[in-house]
Amino acid sequence: MAGDGSPLVSIGQSPGSPPTALPAFVARPPEGFYRSLNPTTKLVISFAEAVCAFVVRGWTGPLLVLVVVAACALLARIGRSLVPFALATIPLTISILLVNTFLYPGATDRIVSIGPLAPTWSGLAAAVQATLRVVAFALSVAVLGLTTQPDQLVGDLERRGVGRRAIFVIGSTIRMVPRMAERAAEITEAQRARALDTQGGILARVRGVLPLAGPLVFGALTDVEERTMALEARGFSAPGRRTVLRAFPDGGGERLLRWILFLGTLAIIALSVAGFLEALP
Amino acid sequence: MDWVSRQFPTRVIALIPIAIAINIVLGYTVQTVLKLPIYLDSIGTILVGVLAGPLAGAFTGAASNIIWQYAPGIGGGTIGPFAITAAVIGLLAGLWGYLGVYKSRPAGGPQLLLAAVVGILVIAVLAWRIYTSPVYGTDPNEGGYGSGVYAVIVGIGVVAAIAVGGFIYLRRDAAGAWVAIAGAITGIVAAIVSAPIAAYAFEGVTGSGADLIVAALRQGGADVYNASLGQGLFSDPIDKTITSFVVFIILASLSPRLIARFPLGDKIVPESA
Amino acid sequence: MTLRLDGATYRYAGSGTPALRDVSLELTPGEVLGIVGANEAGKSTLCLVAAGLAPATIQGRLEGAVLIDELDTRTARPSDLAQRCGILFQNPITQLSGTAPTVWEEVAFGPRNVGLTLSEVVARVEEALATLGIAELAPRDPGRLSGGQAQLVALAGVLALHPAYLLLDEPTSQLDPYGTRLVGDALAALVAGSGAGVLIVEHKTDLLDRVCSQVGLLQDGGLTRVGPAAEVLADPQLEAAGVEPPARVRLARAAAAAGSHLPVEALAG
Secondary structure, three states: OOOOOOOHHHHHHOOOOOOOOOOHHHHOOOOOOOOOOOHHHHHHHHHHHHHHHHHOOOOHHHHHHHHHHHHHHHHOOOOOOHHHHHHHOHHHHHHHHHHHHHOOOOOOOEOOOEOOEOOEHHHHHHHHHHHHHHHHHHHHHHHHHHHOOHHHHHHHHHHOOOOHHHHHHHHHHHHHHHHHHHHHHHHHHHHHHOOOOOOOOHHHHHHHHHHHHHHHHHHHHHOHHHHHHHHHHOOOOOOOOOOOOOOOOOOHHHHHHHHHHHHHHHHHHHHHHHOHHHHOO | OHHHHOOOOHHHHHHHHHHHHHHHHHHHHHHHHOOOOOOOOOHHHHHHHHHHOHHHHHHHHHHHHHHHHHOOOOOOOOOHHHHHHHHHHHHHHHHHHHHOOOOOOEOOHHHHHHHHHHHHHHHHHHHHHHHOOHHHOOOOOOOOOHHHHHHHHHHHHHHHHHHHHHHHHHHOEOHHHHHHHHHHHHHHHHHHHHHHHHHHHHOOOOOOOOHHHHHHHHHOOOOHHHHHHHHHHHHHHHHHHHHHHHHHHHHHHOOHHHHOOOOOHHHOOOOOO | OOEEEEEEEEEOOOOOOOOEEEEEEEEOOOOEEEEEOOOOOOHHHHHHHHHOHHHHOOOOEEEEEEEEOOEEOOOOOHHHHHOOEEEEOOOOOOOOOOOOOOHHHHHHHHHHHOOOOHHHHHHHHHHHHHHOOOHHHOOOOHHHOOHHHHHHHHHHHHHOOOOOEEEEEOOOOOOOHHHHHHHHHHHHHHHHHOOOEEEEEEOOOHHHHHHOOEEEEEEOOEEEEEEEHHHHHOOOHHHHOOOOOOHHHHHHHHHHHOOOOOOHHHHOO
């Protein structure tokens, strides 16, 4: 950041006030306590939660992460919006619960015996732990998604020095995926209307993939050449850094928090590799 | 440094977002909407690896899974931690690209026959390897699902062998044999990389149709890790072989003039074009 | 200061026959030059070569010289060329960066790429949007525009780099009638008012008839005729080359065949 005498420096020092030069619809200052944190801080929090949920085994990791996620959600006032994300994990958690409760390798502590079915306590415990892990992970992802505009996160990463090529790939992808998903949904709908039923037998569904993949894939790939030339014609491969449009508030406290989370995550991984976390309940 | 930057010219940068979107959208549609028992979520990754190189492929794979995890609406699930697998798939695809696996090799007569036989043999060896795999453990008569799994393996093996042999023969292109080998190896490696991730992060259950295979293997006496490995060794070689052929067909349908402009284009387009 | 092609012959990589044969032309700031030709006559290739994208970005072999303000396109950096020579392609969608949530940020893509100061970026974006009369599109999502609107946004993105030369490759060929008129009107106003040298390559001749002072005819990769627009566009050679003359000319011919004289020159302006 050193060396650029652009107005963004003063913007960074006065949190909340949008740069006067940018139109309001470009500045888009985030509002609310958790939302207005620096996007990168929220990303680091989310990654730390994910690592903690998976690496700290047993009950400790998943429950700890769930408590933190719930606290963040309350601060951001998005508790209710999290419900659909929790519900979305149900098919997965049912699968985890069933397979592990009834078929946990090596477990002998049966809960009951019903014919060939033999649910075990250790299987159930492992299943519930895995379920909590999955739900904690899903909700940590959801809190980031609900409180952070993707292009603000990308913009902040670019300001921090991530290269223009990586930034373009991420920025372009997060806008392209919903569009392409929309088109795919339209095509599958059209297939369904033409009785290439997506609910039918396997062969019918395999035949359904080809007309789906064809236009989707080839349409996109033949565009690559034009996109390449258009990018070059707009100075994409110019040397040096791109102009930063917006700087997001980033106080000393946040910087400290990110370092603590970062070092803490490394410490947890190191402890786990060394086997010190096995003793946790 | 030059080796790195040569894999990321503007043309590849323009391709990667499209490749990632194809991975995510096609993968999501195939698994969730069409409910097919394969993934088809690495077509873009292999395409980029083959056209641009190992690093570009690895980046595409890893970015696909991470962005998929965070994508609103179709995201979530268990896809994120498998970014490691996706990166390895991309790395391998870059290797296949360097080796010229996807270069069209028009052939006829005995050469074509040999290629078709090699292709069928690859599938047969794979199917046999899965069939006799120790992870399936005990006597199939003991487990309720055991014999069913064996029948499915044999059935899919026969269909795959016919498909690969027919593909090579009908297109009169010996490259099909190499593509089958590359796809199968990619699948085996992907399974080996995925198994510990699935076991460690999700107790081996990932919420897809493949969970049935995991359950069947556990019924047969496999532990968490080996059940996941067995499921992977079953699904991944099939999926990656299909994916490799899809990529081969895509490359064959795109204009050679456009392919030649990619970093590894000269390893794909026959010299005569 | 000119954009100059000097005996430019260009072959695509892997192709033996040249797509462009011995083309010489000169474009000075303020001049509006039209190029007509049938499909496959080499019109798009001419634009790519003149902009320096061929051979720098798409390889191939260039003989002769292409100089943009004395910068040789074979050796100059693409980003340096981009700030001197802008190019508008046919497809409105693929030209957008696809990374911007608003039209405003889409137009800012180019100026940000070359690292202008923030205040300069803001000024250029506002100016480009105002020039094309699309300031009200600024807060919109670039992915949800009509074809004509998207093409104008793409053009604004090019103008924001302040090119001294502007190459337009069939700018309305992929638009519906409404979009064609929208973009045509904006282009006519732009060309009249900007000091840039403009090269318009077209299959349809009506736009050229409206805005060009000079028109050249491209046939099988070679420039076979260059002259005042009214003269070239009325030349029967045009139809032999597979190009339909503008409506004005067809109208005059039909009138003449019916034995009357229409003052169609008055319609030109």
